[in-house]
Amino acid sequence: MSSLTISLIQSNLYWEDKERNLQQFADKIAGLPASSQVVVLPEMFSTGFSMQPETFAETMDGTTVAWLRQTAKANRKIITGSMIVAEDGQYYNRLIWMQPDGTCYHYDKRHLFGFAGEDRHYTAGDKRLIVRVNGWKLCLQVCYDLRFPVWARQKGTPDSTDGLYDILLYVANWPQRRSLPWKTLLQARAIENQAYVIGVNRVGNDGNDIYHSGDSSLIDPLGNIIWQQADEEAVYTHTLRKEDLEQVRSQFPFLNDADPFMIL
Incomplete structure (x- = not known):
């Protein structure tokens, strides 16, 4: 069965300084093992959680997307993280999934953090994104999305796999003052969806x-913490085995009993 090796990069971010952020991540990615296939960066990895999209937004033809494309190709790895994007007169907190061959997918953050005014500066997305790599399906989400379980809920069963994913991935700028919900909800999403859950957050003080x-955490489909790191920069690489996931779903077939639902 297939395996997937993922590297999680928990880093401080230089506030609204794209050049320094891109350089630090270039250095960190260059130091990853060759076996790593997917690299996960935090939310708004090039700027920090900025409410100044008018100043820092880029188009999909801009510097940061070009950097993602070049870095993914040079290191032969998929790179994902969110950034500020301008498109059709709107601003988005957009998660980019960049493949080594230059193929790019994106997800616009659905749940904007009104408590910090994100909804006054950005436009919400309305479509989930599930990507495929090496026989795995990953559902990609951003930070505050974590608080809304219906948006992350599996939409299939082991017998009907349309919409059923294997890994639920969050990139974030989630403050320490609310770290208990962050850690608790990551485990809850893993348990209720019988999926691996990855949460990659930043460290340090932001510009505010x-x-x-x-x-940042890696949680198994039973809710057990495989890895979690607080208060310092860290890079963690782990190989997931598909047979471990399928064993959990076979032994505990809870998804077969889930309630059907739809988002209106």
């Missing part, structure tokens, strides 16, 4: 002097 403890 808000501290982030990171707590």
Whole structure:
């Protein structure tokens, strides 16, 4: 059965300084093992969680997407993380999934963090994104989406796999003052969806002097913590085995009993 090796990069971010952020991530990615297939960066990895899209937004033909394309190709790895994008007169907190061959997919953050005014500066997305790599399906989401379980809920069963994913992935700028919900909800999403859950957060103080403890995590389909790191920069690489996931779903076939639902 297939395996998937993923590298999680928990880093401080230089506030609204794209050049320094892209350089630090270029250095970190260059140091990853050759076996790593997917690299996960935090939310708004090139700027921090900025509410100034008028100043820092780029188009999909801009510097940061070009950097993602070049870096993915040079390192032969998929790279994902979110950035500020301008499109059709709107601004988006957009997660980019960049493949080494230059193929690019994106997901626009659905749930904007009104508590910090994100909804006043950005436009919400309305479509989920599930990508495929090496026999795995990954559902890609951003930060505040974590609080809304219906948006992440599996839409299939092991017998009907349309919409059924294997990994639920969150990139974030989630403050330390709310770290308990972050850690608890990551485990809850893994348990209720019988999927691996990855959460990659930043560390350090942002430009508003808000501290982030990171707590980036890899959770197994039973809710067990495989890895979690607080309060310091970290790079963690782990290989997931598809047979481990399928064993959990076979032994505990809870998804077969799930309630059907639809988002209106």
